[in-house]
Amino acid sequence: MNKAFVRESDDGAPRCPRCGSPGQEVLRDTLRVHVPEPLRESLTESAWFCPFDRCEVVYFDAFQRHLLTDQIRTPVWPKDPEAPLCACFGFTSQDIEADLAEGGVKRTRACVQRAQSAEARCATASPSGQSCVAEVQRYYMQRRQAQG
Numbered sequence: 001m002n003k004a005f006v007r008e009s010d011d012g013a014p015r016c017p018r019c020g021s022p023g024q025e026v027l028r029d030t031l032r033v034h035v036p037e038p039l040r041e042s043l044t045e046s047a048w049f050c051p052f053d054r055c056e057v058v059y060f061d062a063f064q065r066h067l068l069t070d071q072i073r074t075p076v077w078p079k080d081p082e083a084p085l086c087a088c089f090g091f092t093s094q095d096i097e098a099d100l101a102e103g104g105v106k107r108t109r110a111c112v113q114r115a116q117s118a119e120a121r122c123a124t125a126s127p128s129g130q131s132c133v134a135e136v137q138r139y140y141m142q143r144r145q146a147q148g
Contacts, residue, residue, distance in 0.1 A: 017064035032045025053078035
């Protein structure tokens with residue numbers, strides 16, 4: 001087929017070998033916290049996090065080597081809905097549900113403010129190595145809309 005008719009990925013991010021989702025690059029420091037030593041050495045220096053909630057792959061490299069949810073030290077959001085959305089401060093989906101039940105945003109707002117502060121440790125505490133702010137806000141809005 002002529003390449004002019006094939007749509008290639010615009011983002012250039014490596015894709016999960018299982019689900020094809022674009023990966024989020026993670027630092028070695030992130031992997032040191034979440035992956036036991038022998039398994040960590042199975043990945044190259046460059047590794048990515050798979051953010052797709054229904055995929056068992058947590059980390060992968062450019063050679064399609066990967067680590068699954070049961071190989072990671074702690075449960076990982078969004079793979080495990082019981083895991084914290086904010087690993088730095090232990091903020092969970094139950095906290096958002098409590099805010100919604102009360103008709104407020106007290107817990108959610110406090111988490112976002114703390115996550116934007118100097119006390120956040122996103123690069124190591126978060127399995128993706130990313131700040132939770134966007135995910136917390138997305139989940140809150142998604143649940144709020146679902147409630148009507």
